[in-house]
Amino acid sequence: MSWTDERVELLKKMWGEGQSASQIAKELGGVTRNAVIGKVHRLGLSNRATTTKADAKPKADPKPKAAPKPRAAPKAAAPKAEPKPEPVAAKPAMSAARRAIIPAGQPLPPQPSANEISPEALAKVSEIEKSAKRLSLMELTERTCKWPVGDPATDDFWFCGLPVKAGKPYCEAHVGVAFQPMSARRDRKR
């Protein structure tokens, strides 16, 4: 497969939407995530720091680790100040067995009570929920998003199921609404 204009366009679009390289690769077909990432870099739109932020480190001490093949260059330490995520009350649904005692008719899903969540995060959730796997409780695995959607008391209930984001119990989007940076929670309404 080659990078036709259409494929490149889709790549840009998806990358812009925050899709992962592997997802883009699957969508495109015929390419691996490595190919996608390589292309992304060549296109110069490698922003989006998820891993170590490639910092402009002119030089200081190459320090050739005496190893035979010094492949990847050492990444500069990321001065990224992490805003300790603070779990916001977002209780995933309980087991199906509990539904009998759950007062249906109320908006019991996660939706952090009356808290306000960044519109971007909510928008992202709506966005990804459309492509959610809609897994049942039994289908959940260690690496599927366990974010519940709908009312457990009805048939219109399922779990996101998209691939979780590194260790977390939820996918990227849901981690976004489940964990709010303290700063973002502070009276955003004044």
Next chain:
DNA sequence: CCCTGATTCGC
């Protein structure tokens, strides 16, 4: 182990 992106380098 699963996943993520970043980088290098032979092609």
Next chain:
DNA sequence: GCGAATCAGG
């Protein structure tokens, strides 16, 4: 330009 191999990290 391309992308597998590799690295680094969550």
